[in-house]
Amino acid sequence: MSILKIKNLRVSVEGKEILKGIDLEIKTGEFHVIMGPNGTGKSTLASTIMGHFKYEVTDGEIDLDGENLLEIPVDKRSRKGLFLAMQYPSEISGVTNADFIKTALQARLPEGEHIPLFKFIKTLDKASNELKMHSDLPHRYVNVGFSGGERKRNEILQMKILKPKFAILDEIDSGLDVDALRIVGENVSSMKNSDFGALIITHYERLLDYIDVDCVHVMLDGRIVKSGGKELIAQIDEKGYDWIKDEVGLVDEPINVIGKVSVGTCAVKNVLDTGNGTNGNNKNR
Ligand SMILES: Nc1ncnc2c1ncn2[C@@H]1O[C@H](COP(=O)(O)OP(=O)(O)O)[C@@H](O)[C@H]1O
Numbered sequence: 001m002s003i004l005k006i007k008n009l010r011v012s013v014e015g016k017e018i019l020k021g022i023d024l025e026i027k028t029g030e031f032h033v034i035m036g037p038n039g040t041g042k043s044t045l046a047s048t049i050m051g052h053f054k055y056e057v058t059d060g061e062i063d064l065d066g067e068n069l070l071e072i073p074v075d076k077r078s079r080k081g082l083f084l085a086m087q088y089p090s091e092i093s094g095v096t097n098a099d100f101i102k103t104a105l106q107a108r109l110p111e112g113e114h115i116p117l118f119k120f121i122k123t124l125d126k127a128s129n130e131l132k133m134h135s136d137l138p139h140r141y142v143n144v145g146f147s148g149g150e151r152k153r154n155e156i157l158q159m160k161i162l163k164p165k166f167a168i169l170d171e172i173d174s175g176l177d178v179d180a181l182r183i184v185g186e187n188v189s190s191m192k193n194s195d196f197g198a199l200i201i202t203h204y205e206r207l208l209d210y211i212d213v214d215c216v217h218v219m220l221d222g223r224i225v226k227s228g229g230k231e232l233i234a235q236i237d238e239k240g241y242d243w244i245k246d247e248v249g250l251v252d253e254p255i256n257v258i259g260k261v262s263v264g265t266c267a268v269k270n271v272l273d274t275g276n277g278t279n280g281n282n283k284n285r
């Protein structure tokens, strides 16, 4: 069994503190879910675990089986068994999906060992069939011209083949239609075993209809403020997050209206004070 441990993690981006002391422990064999409104730091946590250079860890620890991950770069973290399915997967023009995945697999082998080509092609075909991906997708450039849903499936394809110890799935359900949601959900679910754990970041209950999760955490304002079982998912789906904010005494920062501007013959909108000296994104209020 492997354990991914996060202790009192504080992270800043461009001088602004986003994560304000996260504690989390995931063992292989477990599926944990993080839910939370936009902008609370979920993707920041995902990127920090994986080692994105933009996220500055100011305090705390992340370790895998007792080894400090903060001291090793992203490629080594991947080789140790971490995987991130990104919220916004990037395009890599000129590199086919198949070559991309084969290279990542190759990088995990000791020097001098090679991936048997025939076995790799069979594995790739099987995994892309299970994800009901179009047969040409593995042979096209990574994510180039892929729809939102195809990109998300492609992340899961990589995960199925690389077989990490821990996968962080950052909103793999966003942009998926109902059929794709079921396919992705079932594929993730089928990976559950004693050598694999996952941290699933999502907004919605629907993906979790297909995945048996062990633990649900709610993140608000850079902190995990509540943890529980599956019952939390339905409660959030029904009531949103306000009741949890009330429970933990979290108050939304007030936005001051500092004036009104005309936006046509029959509408005005408020000019908001964002507190940083600039006028904020005006919302009709
Ligand atoms: N690379 C970045 N540069 C600047 N600000 C960032 C960056 N990444 C995240 N942030 C800021 O950190 C906050 C949390 O963002 P994020 O982790 O993406 O939230 P979530 O995934 O919960 O929606 C937001 O205010 C966002 O603008």
Ligand SMILES: [Mg+2]
Binding pocket: 042, 043, 044, 087, 170, 171
């Ligand atoms: Mg996010």
